[in-house]
Amino acid sequence: MNKNIAIDVRDLTVGYGDYILLHDATYQVHKGDIFIIMGGSGCGKSSMLRVLTGLLPPQKGDVVINGTNIATASAEEVQKIREKSGILYQSGALFSSMTLAENIALPLQQYSDYSDETIRELAHLKLALVGLTGFDDFYPSEISGGMKKRAGLARALAFDPDIVYFDEPSAGLDPISSHNLDELILELNQSLGTTIVVVTHELDSIFTIGNNSIFLDAGSKTILAHGDPKELLKNPPNQEVYQFLTRGEKK
Amino acid sequence: MKSKTITSSKNLSPVQIQQKGDVLLLSFNGNIINYESQDLLKTIQNSFSRGVNHLDFQTDFLQDWDSSLLVILYEVLRMAKSNNIHYSLTSLPDNLQQLLNLAFAVDRKPSHSQSEKLPVIERIGQLAMQFYGQTISVLKYLGAVGGGVWRFLTASSIMRKTDFLAALEECGPQALAIVALISFLVGLILAFVGAVQLQTFGAQIYVASLVTIGMCRIMGAIMVGIIMAGRTGSAYAATIGTMQVNEELDALQTMGLSHIDFLVMPRLFSLLIAMPILTMLADFMGMMGGAFVGVFLMNLPYQEYWKYAFNAFNLSNFSVGIFHGFCFGFIIAICGCYCGLTCGRNADSVGLATTRSVVTAIVWMIVVTGIITVICQELGI
Ligand SMILES: Nc1ncnc2c1ncn2[C@@H]1O[C@H](COP(=O)(O)OP(=O)(O)OP(=O)(O)O)[C@@H](O)[C@H]1O
Ligand SMILES: [Mg+2]
Numbered sequence: 001m002n003k004n005i006a007i008d009v010r011d012l013t014v015g016y017g018d019y020i021l022l023h024d025a026t027y028q029v030h031k032g033d034i035f036i037i038m039g040g041s042g043c044g045k046s047s048m049l050r051v052l053t054g055l056l057p058p059q060k061g062d063v064v065i066n067g068t069n070i071a072t073a074s075a076e077e078v079q080k081i082r083e084k085s086g087i088l089y090q091s092g093a094l095f096s097s098m099t100l101a102e103n104i105a106l107p108l109q110q111y112s113d114y115s116d117e118t119i120r121e122l123a124h125l126k127l128a129l130v131g132l133t134g135f136d137d138f139y140p141s142e143i144s145g146g147m148k149k150r151a152g153l154a155r156a157l158a159f160d161p162d163i164v165y166f167d168e169p170s171a172g173l174d175p176i177s178s179h180n181l182d183e184l185i186l187e188l189n190q191s192l193g194t195t196i197v198v199v200t201h202e203l204d205s206i207f208t209i210g211n212n213s214i215f216l217d218a219g220s221k222t223i224l225a226h227g228d229p230k231e232l233l234k235n236p237p238n239q240e241v242y243q244f245l246t247r248g249e250k251k
Numbered sequence: 252m253k254s255k256t257i258t259s260s261k262n263l264s265p266v267q268i269q270q271k272g273d274v275l276l277l278s279f280n281g282n283i284i285n286y287e288s289q290d291l292l293k294t295i296q297n298s299f300s301r302g303v304n305h306l307d308f309q310t311d312f313l314q315d316w317d318s319s320l321l322v323i324l325y326e327v328l329r330m331a332k333s334n335n336i337h338y339s340l341t342s343l344p345d346n347l348q349q350l351l352n353l354a355f356a357v358d359r360k361p362s363h364s365q366s367e368k369l370p371v372i373e374r375i376g377q378l379a380m381q382f383y384g385q386t387i388s389v390l391k392y393l394g395a396v397g398g399g400v401w402r403f404l405t406a407s408s409i410m411r412k413t414d415f416l417a418a419l420e421e422c423g424p425q426a427l428a429i430v431a432l433i434s435f436l437v438g439l440i441l442a443f444v445g446a447v448q449l450q451t452f453g454a455q456i457y458v459a460s461l462v463t464i465g466m467c468r469i470m471g472a473i474m475v476g477i478i479m480a481g482r483t484g485s486a487y488a489a490t491i492g493t494m495q496v497n498e499e500l501d502a503l504q505t506m507g508l509s510h511i512d513f514l515v516m517p518r519l520f521s522l523l524i525a526m527p528i529l530t531m532l533a534d535f536m537g538m539m540g541g542a543f544v545g546v547f548l549m550n551l552p553y554q555e556y557w558k559y560a561f562n563a564f565n566l567s568n569f570s571v572g573i574f575h576g577f578c579f580g581f582i583i584a585i586c587g588c589y590c591g592l593t594c595g596r597n598a599d600s601v602g603l604a605t606t607r608s609v610v611t612a613i614v615w616m617i618v619v620t621g622i623i624t625v626i627c628q629e630l631g632i
Pocket of ligand 2: 038045167
């Protein structure tokens with residue numbers, strides 16, 4: 001097994017019951033990559049993330065994350081993988097009955113032996129890392145959508161994860177906040193060496209941050225393209241990918 | 252060539268249909284706003300089946316129009332397509348052409364249709380499979396709840412004290428007023444209904460016994476059960492369902508925090524504690540309601556009333572009532588949380604989950620009441 005591969009997906013079928021979203025998906029994500037999953041609405045990008053994070057069992061095929069195959073792993077092993085992955089959900093998914101600091105402290109309280117004092121300081125630090133200094137005692141309902149995304153990221157970072165997953169990080173953000181989030185993702189990737197998997201439609205982000213990608217297609221239910229998005233734009237393998245990357249231009 | 256003119260309604264109609272040989276000409280005149288098109292479409296459909304194979308439009312006198320014109324054109328063109336009739340849009344105004352092109356641009360049907368019409372036998376089979384699946388999922392859930400209780404007893408649960416206290420406050424102190432009011436009124440009603448009958452025997456004083464036994468044995472618990480299913484069980488379903496929609500349940504699961512320990516346990520324990528206490532309150536308030544009718548409206552002597560009330564009071568009735576309350580607490584919490592946890596991922600399904608939680612809780616409360624009654628009968632309690 002190659003030590004440099006963070007995620008190795010082979011012949012994967014994703015679906016809910018009889019409803020197949022994607023079949024025979026094969027791709028690798030290397031350690032330290034910023035990997036983009038793109039595709040039209042409803043093609044199964046979020047579902048793909050749910051498979052990678054062990055929330056949705058694969059219908060067929062193998063998903064090997066840092067050497068553990070999710071398809072065959074025990075519940076404890078899947079849990080180990082999850083502890084080492086951070087997830088920023090499409091909607092932030094902060095717990096609304098807790099303050100931001102409590103949201104971040106929650107996984108730390110569960111899985112670490114830190115004292116309450118240390119946990120509070122860690123939560124404060126993680127919030128500061130995403131530019132939310134001083135918002136420790138705010139409730140999710142009291143902050144804006146962009147801040148929720150960043151708070152969600154702070155929570156995803158609580159455990160110094162190996163892989164961080166982002167589901168449409170810039171959806172619903174203004175251009176500046178979304179640019180700042182991209183910067184944050186790049187910084188994270190460079191300073192911590194974190195592998196990053198991003199689901200996004202935002203062409204700007206795709207080209208500025210991504211260095212590898214897959215393109216999912218709802219019609220054929222397959223991966224239509226795999227590679228560096230900048231290369232894909234230069235040599236588009238097919239019409240769909242070209243149109244997606246050029247915002248609908250016809251070749 | 253003989254030309255036949257069919258006018259759809261009056262003479263100066265905004266839409267005119269003319270058939271010349273195998274060409275059908277549609278002329279649009281004046282304003283076509285809020286135009287009701289069903290009759291017109293039927294007429295056109297009929298003439299399509301009478302040897303038309305070319306469709307033409309005439310819009311020189313068309314002035315103002317809205318979507319109703321677009322609907323006519325869209326439907327006519329769809330009929331034309333399915334009847335293999337030739338047409339050209341060039342005689343229509345440019346903006347109409349553009350809109351029609353947009354409407355016809357995507358011809359793809361959604362890839363999975365939800366409600367196919369199935370034969371009856373297959374539908375029955377499907378329902379049976381659904382029922383089987385649901386039963387399995389409920390049993391798994393009950394097993395998981397059992398596991399949660401065990402973890403709590405062995406102190407390895409991750410239930411948070413603050414969550415428990417918040418839930419307890421919601422279903423304890425905050426429910427006192429409504430429970431007190433409703434059970435006072437129920438006591439009042441019981442007394443009234445009883446009094447009318449008992450008066451015919453001159454036995455009004457037994458109203459005291461009636462109300463006491465009725466409230467303590469069952470009515471107190473039932474009233475509290477219904478109130479709490481409506482205000483607390485539904486709130487559980489809505490809160491947890493909304494967490495599903497916001498992906499908070501996913502987040503909990505990926506953090507390895509069990510939904511059962513984290514969400515169900517605090518709610519279950521607080522209802523298990525609150526329900527018996529609320530039932531006691533309801534018993535007491537019901538008796539007060541009875542006394543109100545007896546003393547103030549039927550002019551029974553105050554001491555006499557309470558004497559009969561206490562004579563009728565008996566510990567086994569009272570504890571059966573409390574036991575009902577305890578069981579109802581379990582049912583309400585279990586149904587509310589289950590409906591929330593199995594909620595779909597959109598706002599609609601939260602509403603559905605809420606309704607379902609109340610209905611299932613009430614049904615199961617009645618079923619359990621029946622079972623307890625039969626058991627008590629057998630045991631002679
Ligand atoms: N729990 C579920 N059960 C059944 N079908 C589901 C479920 N979740 C999602 N789907 C279906 O799977 C399809 C893909 O959903 P998914 O959320 O993965 O799409 P997506 O690519 O993330 O779309 P978007 O860009 O809009 O977020 C949708 O058509 C949806 O109806
Ligand atoms: Mg999505």
